[in-house]
Amino acid sequence: MIKKLIFLALIAGVGYMFWTGLAEYKAAESLNRISSYYAQDGLKEVGAANLVTAVVVTYRGLDTLGEVSILFLTASILGFFLVSGKEPKIPLQDSSEILKTASKLLEPIILLFGIYVFINGHLTPGGGFQGGAILASALILAYLANPNEGINKSIFRITESISGVVFVIIGILGIVLAGGFLDNRLIPVGSIGDLISAGIIPIIYIFVGMKVGAELSSIVTNLKHSPKNNVE
């Protein structure tokens, strides 16, 4: 009982810190200097209609590189930790007829939708991370419908590695041929609103989308194939 009161006092202390920080918060009236620069000149420089994409890929491209490497580290640690030894293959129960038929219809549509989302990342809301998550959902549907088939894990590893290497090579080409690392003007910036516009943003997002999709799929595959142990 005393412990619960101490914990409650701790949480109340954190809550008091939030209160003093946020009590008289008023929303700002206009954008601050960096955001108004991005909104005004960034549109002509980068040429992408989706400003969040422009910030993520061009102005903060180094953060995206860091995030992609953290995801790679996570996927490889999971693959190392959950070592799948030689476990006896217990045949799982087959799923129902409706699920099997419906999944055969739906999987190509979901894959196509995922690819559409990350190709059009610079025009409409979307981008590499959303498209990669949708691609991983298509794979999970396949696993749920056919629980006894495995997918070759090496496809995910090859896709992931090649996409990562191409991303870094495009960045280094930016140093050699244009302004700096991951610069946008490697390919001419077209007019705002076309599919082929905004320099190398669609190309980078295609590789980021494939890489994120392959990584999330390999995380799910490793969790599925790890050996089973019995705990109550």
Add this chain to the structure above:
Amino acid sequence: METNLNIFLAIVIGVLALVFAIIAIYHKKLSIAIIASGAVSLMASILFLLLAAPDVAMTEAAIGSGLSVIIFFYALSKIRKQHD
């Protein structure tokens, strides 16, 4: 936009998110707690849409309430005793 309907919707969805969070912490069965945490992510995604952020809403809905719940259930199935 700050219409009255938006403020009313924000209050309703916020209260629902807090109720789901309390269910996620205190329920005895683990399966229901995991689904409640997916529901909290869904309510957060609707709040992002009300705050004019469609990119973030799409990402949170796909990752928070889709992939995260599936990963929890796979992990849970690796630990449970096999029910025959």
Add this chain to the structure above:
Amino acid sequence: MTLENITLIIGSLLILLGLWGLITQKNLIKIVISFTLVDAGIHILMISLGYLKNRTAPIVDSTIDNAVEQIVDPIPQAMVLTAIVIGLGITALMLSFVIRLAKDKNSLNVSNFKDLKW
């Protein structure tokens, strides 16, 4: 009570609830679920700090003439986009640790793991 005040309160309450669950729960999987709740609360807090009144989403199409006067702040949204994906990676990593720990001691109660106590 404006829109951003409401979402600020909801975000802070979700963070506090998640912290409370982190401290008091004994089941390992409930601890990982509380981490997920803290993550969701932080993301709501960050986006509601970047909201400006009566403006629309930061996508420039034919209905927006003067982008500086009509869009919300795009920088917190870019930061939260990264944070959501990394939160998923952290959850997957924690669950793999839980699987290995549960295999070792055959229980999910955190008071059974006393090996590092003096």
